[in-house]
Amino acid sequence: MNGARALLATLVDNGVEVCFANPGTSEMHFVAALDDVPEMRSVLALFEGVATGAADGYARIADKPAAVLLHLGPGLANGLANLHNARRAHVPMVVVVGDHATYHKQFDAPLESDIEALAGSVSGWVHRTERTADLAADAVDAVSASRSGVVSTLILPADISWGPAPETDAAQPKPESPGEVDRGALRGAAEVLRSGADTVVLIGGDATRVGGLSAATRIAAATGARVLCETFPTRLRRGAGVPAVERLAYFAEAAEAQLAGAQHLILAGAVSPVSFFAYPGKRSDLVPDGCQVHTLAEYDSAAVALEQLADDLAPGAEAAVAAAARPDLPSGPLTAVSVAAVVGALLPQDAIIVDESNTAGVTLAASTAGAPAHDVLTLTGGAIGYGMPTAVGAAIAAPDRPVLSLQADGSAMYTVSALWTQAREQLDITTVILNNGAYDILRIELQRVGAEGAESPGPKARDLLDIGRPTLDFVQIAQGMGVPAQRVHTGEEFAAALEEAFGEPGPHLIEAVIPSLVG
Incomplete structure (x- = not known):
């Protein structure tokens, strides 16, 4: 077998069963070897930031690492923002970055870059495999390191991937060391x-x-x-x-x-x-x-x-718990507050909320406090474009649980191609785009930082905080990627759309048109 197959088999033997990928030429032997290792599920993302964000969401729910396959330094760079979030979340992840063949690097081909430097900014473990014979052992080390709550990056030169690997017994994982109490x-x-x-x-x-x-x-x-x-x-x-x-x-x-x-x-x-x-x-x-x-x-x-x-x-004491309570379903024109009320009123049991609603989600916590028990995944590192990719990973990790992705409109555009992956994999994700047509958080921050002219910003400043002209049509965007979608303007319309989405398997998108919180 070649090195790529040995790597994949070792990852599977060590509990890594999903690979989110956006590969290129240097990774083709890895891609070909996937058919020889059927235990590894491969999931294609159209942008590297979707692959890394999905691996983050998977780890948060599965409590174990996924693999990510990226193409050289530029591919890794495209995925860095969500790797930053994963680093801040302390989630396990194994990132395999393909590189030029060892003998080809001397020619400084157009995609040549310093992968170690890029990886080092977000990884707790970085290693370049120099011999195909070492690949299985290096993979074990990568998985073991990731289980300490870090991103592990294994750099895989093309010739190491296609080279012959020795037939050996399955490499055994190193025992996990639980955190110690001082x-x-x-x-x-x-x-x-x-x-x-x-x-x-x-x-x-x-x-x-x-x-x-x-x-x-x-x-x-x-x-x-x-x-x-x-x-x-x-x-x-x-x-x-x-x-x-x-x-x-x-x-x-x-x-x-x-x-x-x-x-x-x-x-x-x-x-x-x-x-x-x-x-x-x-x-x-x-x-x-x-x-x-x-x-x-x-x-x-x-x-x-x-x-x-x-x-x-407090020996023998029991913890007080939140009582069951639901908000009343709102009526009339939709607002950020009424969106949260509808979510609280209709949230299914044991749902997973992936929250990148940002300013539009300000009342979400209060509205869902008494809803059926659920998990909330949040934007740990502050790098936006996290929500829809993380929902992909969460849904793959827990296929029997409904996933609700609450997504601000501005940050949605960073990784909107995640919708295509949701459709391709037929994941049970309901995405709600809170569309207020602006970067509301930046409108607020313009006032808070005390910038000169912030009290009455000029046309250039206002223009950079507005995402209209043209107005984004998330219904058409979603439908173009294979996700059923509808637009709502009232509490009644949103409640009906959300009930419909929760009641049908597969992905759905609801564009909730709301006013800006800032004038």
Whole structure:
């Protein structure tokens, strides 16, 4: 067998069963070898950012890595934004980047580039295979590294891919090492929580699932501490029957208000909060003056640490959970608020929400707080164009669960070709485009940064924040990619369209026309 087949067989033997791909010439032996390894599912994306975003969504739901196949340095560069999000989410991923044959690199062909430099900006592990005989072992190392919550990048020269590989026994994965709990950090956190001082516990990482949420809620009830979740969690369980935890606000002023008065801040899987951007005359560090910061656990051991802490501070106590509640279905012209109300009223049991609604989704959390229990995947790294690709990966990881992709109109255009992959794979995804015809977040930020002329922006400034002229027609775009679509303008129309989409298998798109939140 050749190197490509050995690589694929090793990935499958190590639990990597899906490959999201946008290949080129240097990867053709890998592509050909897919028919020899039927256990590997291959999914074509028309843009590399869709492939990397899909692998992110898959890992968040499947709790194991997918593979991504990319073409040389430029292909990797096209996928970097969603690899940045994956890095911030601490999800496992194995990225295979094809390269020129080893003897061809000296000629500086047009696609020659520094792949290691590009990969290093988003990867926790980068390696170039130099001999076909080493490929299986290198693949095991890539998968093992990824399981520590990093993007692993394996660079595969073409001649290594087509070269003959030795017939060997299946390479065995290295045992996973679970995150360790620091006993000293546990004792220190317990002392702080018993002191009666105003304390905030900020959770993230693996603590945003039921176990961690329950433990944090028990601790709060027993000690009077406040619990907050990081602004953009990798995967947050919420809804009826799940302990409810408020997320730290996106805008710095609101986050400072949530943290005000805290004498101690305990970090459980989260990092110390900072403002997303710098603003003239405002703080970057959001920790209140005089507040002591304590790290209880990192992202991969936060749930266990909180559970041990809860057993110490609140033995035998049960966590309070959110009650079942649905908003009334709204009527009349559609707004961002009524969109959220319809979602809360109709969300199916155990749905997966992929949220890139941005400013238009401001009331979503409140409207879905009592909806049937569901998972929410968020934009961890802030690099937009994440939503529709991540929905692809989530749907492939959980084919029996409905996926609702809430997508702002501006960021939708970054990776809109994900709709084609949804149609091709017949994935059960309902995409709702919240179309207000503008970059609303930037309209808000223009005011917040205090730019000269922001109070009354001129025509050039206004033009750069408006995405009309021509008006984007998401119905035609979706239909052109094979996804049934309709446009709605009222609460009644949206409710009917959403019920229809949830009731039929396969992908659907609803373009929800709403007014801008900013004049």
